[in-house]
Amino acid sequence: MIGKKPHSGGPSRRIRANVGGSRRSLGLALAIVAISIVMTMVSPYFFAAGNFLNVARAVAITGIVAAVSTPMLISGNVDLSVAATMGLSGMTAGALLVQELPVPVAILGALVVGLLMGFVNAVIVVKFQVNSLIATIGTAFIARGVAFLVNSGRSIFIPAESYVNLGQGSALGIPKPVFYTVVVFVLIGFVMRYTKVGAHIYAVGSSPEAARRAGISVPKITWGVFLASGFFSALAGVVLTSQAGSAFPYGGQGRELEIIAAVIVGGTALTGGRGSITGTILGVVLLGIIANSLNLVGLPVPYQDISRGLLLVAAVATDQLSGRTLGGRGVFRGLRAGTEES
Amino acid sequence: MLQVTRVFVATVLALVIAACGDGDTEDAAETTAAPTTTAAPATTAAPETTAAPETTAAPAGGLGAVIMELPTTISNAEQAAEATWVVWDEDSCSFVETDDHPDFYQAVLREAGDSGYRFAWTPEDNVFDTLIVANESFRVAAAASGADVTEFDNQYPSEEQPLVVADLVVQHDPDVVLSMNVLANLNPAIMSQYKEACIPAVAHSVPHEGQPFFGGGEWYAVGRAQAEYLIAVAEGRGWTTGDVDVLLCSHSAFVQDRTSPYASIIGFREVVKESFDVGDDNIHELECPSDIVTDQANVADWLTAHPDTQNIMGFGINDLRTLGMVNALRESGRAETSIAGGVGLSQESVGPLCANDPTFLTSVDFVPQLWGEYGIAIAQDIAEGNPIPSEIYPQATVVDAETIDQATC
Structure with missing residues (x-):
């Protein structure tokens, strides 16, 4: 699987995507540096290790799901059930812990629930040919409803100290959730950059028909990205509940848009076929630094929303101006022209 | 893959059937889709903390014996003197101020007896932690008192459902409705419907001018x-x-x-x-x-x-x-x-x-576990024509590590 030449035209597409992605990444890095310089002048507390750790802790959970949402979007799909999966898996872990089951069992239960969500999404998208945008909106509602049923709508205070210790506190001076996020980014980055699977994801997102002719199994890739999305969203749910010390049925609510915004700001095309993990990391960090900066200077939250919105629009507009338009592929495929894949 | 599809469909069907089965276990007396009626299995016990004084005599007016007495924030003479008291006026279909009231107010839950009163409770929703407890308290209090209480879910944050609920309540025609709609902008429309139908309405959680207010928490x-x-x-x-x-x-x-x-x-x-x-x-x-x-x-x-x-x-x-x-x-x-x-x-x-x-x-x-007891007691007073303060709050309690009920730990 590793380092071999893929069957399809994936590598050339990946190389082209990486060139474009490098330009975007450079732009994002410069934006981060510019904001950092301004903030260092504005707030004496910005340029400090403790503050950067604050930012890292704040974006850790978003980062985990953004990492797995990158191949999802590159493959031409989108998963809007990630936040609901976080809530459901967190409630699952909480419910199992309240039953005094061992922590590994609770975590395993949460991850299995995540995989199940990925499985259901994949079945709907691959077998029933439902557009992933629509399918995952539907399953998000279902997952959120089930999350409420787990404990009759009530939250669960996590009784297991060893579980809470997974998300709270630091190791080597770094907040623990940051370690999980780094591992997930490295893992997915490696798959996307160095494996045949990664090349196939780019190829499928770029042109499913061409990928199919090149011998790539489009359904298998779609299954893979949805199962991974469910699994890592559940992992994020575990980190969320361990960090919070409490599981709540609406855990993660609203984060799906924040996650997709970070991925798109990072240069991944909503149309599929283009994007990079490096870009997503920078997108997540940029949004995190903006939120942190506005908190440090005491600006109200509405300004954070405005900043995110402007940044998102600017990122997509930049794509449009550079000629990479929304061409009716990716998640818009089924919405515009009916399902194309068989 | 056909097999996978079959399993998926079967699972969905099983979930639907299971959900229907759960619904069947409710002690609903009516089958209307939206509301849940909670009249009365006598086996449900009242909460331990609100045990009834058995010796209290039954008040007049069709209601039965006192089940429990509940302290309110406006319960002592000093507060009651400052409070505005109101009574339901059937002729004008509105609450009118009155000076003819007792020195203090205590919500007193009584047996329904042969009063035949029907009440409606329209909670914000059925999923928020506090509301789950509160809705259950209405069921418990209805069971304990034999009161006929129908629940209509406002499905917060829906902006349409509260208006639909108001229509349903008007059709149901209760003697009193306890309206918990937290979207204040909808209350004028909702309350005018109740006034038009001449149904006394108590505003819960969000005050509305002209209606007595039963605050979940002050x-x-x-x-x-x-x-x-x-x-x-x-x-x-x-x-x-x-x-x-x-x-x-x-x-x-x-x-x-x-x-x-x-x-x-x-x-x-x-x-x-x-x-x-x-x-x-x-x-x-x-x-x-x-x-x-x-x-x-x-x-x-x-x-x-x-x-x-x-x-x-x-x-x-x-x-x-x-x-x-x-x-x-x-x-x-x-x-x-x-x-x-x-x-x-x-x-x-x-x-x-x-x-x-x-x-x-x-x-x-906030004692949401007693909102039902409070709410039904207040509704009984209104239906009986008794004066009540225009604002009523349950007695909220500050809880710390020493005073928390260890049973909840």
Whole structure:
């Protein structure tokens, strides 16, 4: 699987995507540096290790799901059930812990629930040919409803100290959730950059028909990205509940848009076929630094929303101006022209 | 893959059937889709904390013996003297002020007897922690008293369902409706429907002019009570005004006036200024959207920007927000120099209070487990033509590690 030449035209597409992605990444890095310089002048507390750790802790959970949402979007799909999966898996872990089951069992239960969500999404998208945008909106509602049923709508205070210790506190001076996020980014980055699977994801997102002719199994890739999305969203749910010390049925609510915004700001095309993990990391960090900066200077939250919105629009507009338009592929495929894949 | 599809469809069907099965176990007396009627299996016991005085005689008017007496905030002579009292006037289909009232008000739940009264309860929803408890209390109280109470779910945050519910209630034609619609902009339309149908309506949680108000919690008083509690702790630790910063965790989504939960922030702020002489510069209101981890991140950023802060007194508009705040204080190594209180006595505060957490010291019990008892008792008074105060609040209780019911731990 590793380092071999893929069957399809994936590598050339990946190389082209990486060139474009490098330009975007450079732009994002410069934006981060510019904001950092301004903030260092504005707030004496910005340029400090403790503050950067604050930012890292704040974006850790978003980062985990953004990492797995990158191949999802590159493959031409989108998963809007990630936040609901976080809530459901967190409630699952909480419910199992309240039953005094061992922590590994609770975590395993949460991850299995995540995989199940990925499985259901994949079945709907691959077998029933439902557009992933629509399918995952539907399953998000279902997952959120089930999350409420787990404990009759009530939250669960996590009784297991060893579980809470997974998300709270630091190791080597770094907040623990940051370690999980780094591992997930490295893992997915490696798959996307160095494996045949990664090349196939780019190829499928770029042109499913061409990928199919090149011998790539489009359904298998779609299954893979949805199962991974469910699994890592559940992992994020575990980190969320361990960090919070409490599981709540609406855990993660609203984060799906924040996650997709970070991925798109990072240069991944909503149309599929283009994007990079490096870009997503920078997108997540940029949004995190903006939120942190506005908190440090005491600006109200509405300004954070405005900043995110402007940044998102600017990122997509930049794509449009550079000629990479929304061409009716990716998640818009089924919405515009009916399902194309068989 | 056909097999997978079959399994999926079978699973969905099984879930649907299971859900229907659960519904069948409800003790609903009516089969109307939206409402759930909770009249009466006599086997359900009343909560232990509200045992009935057995010797109390049955009042006149068709109602039976007293089941329980519930203290209200407006229950002593001093408060009652200041309060406006109202009585339902059938001729004008409205509540009118009256001077003919007792010295104090106590909600008294009575057996339904042969009164034949029908009541409607329209909760905000059936999923929020507090509402789940409150709705159950209506079922328990209805069962204990034999009252005919029908529940209509407003399905918050739906903006349509409260209006649909109002239509359904009018069709149902109860003797009294307890209307818990928290979307204040819809209340004029809802209340005018009830007036047109000549149904006495009690506004719950959000006041509406012309209607008696049964507050789930008196937010303003709650904020004041929590401030007084934390100030006492601060003074006990030798903190002085100059070395204390106050952190308030709220959310811009709340209407910033006395009718919303934001009133607790107003009350808290007033007391720390009046009683502890904390200046505005040392009172900081943070945005906490109620996702514990985001609340934590926002508080952590604030702490970073204020490294010289010595002691922190924190208050969250509910327990979730307070827990996020406390997590941030703990992560920043300030747990020992901070104290915090929440609201709601939900799981987020029960855990820390039971564990005698050094920072999360207190919450407020709104007794939603007794809202049904209160609500039905008030409805019985209205139906009987008895005067009631225009504002009624259950007695909320400040709870800490010493006073928390250990059974909940």
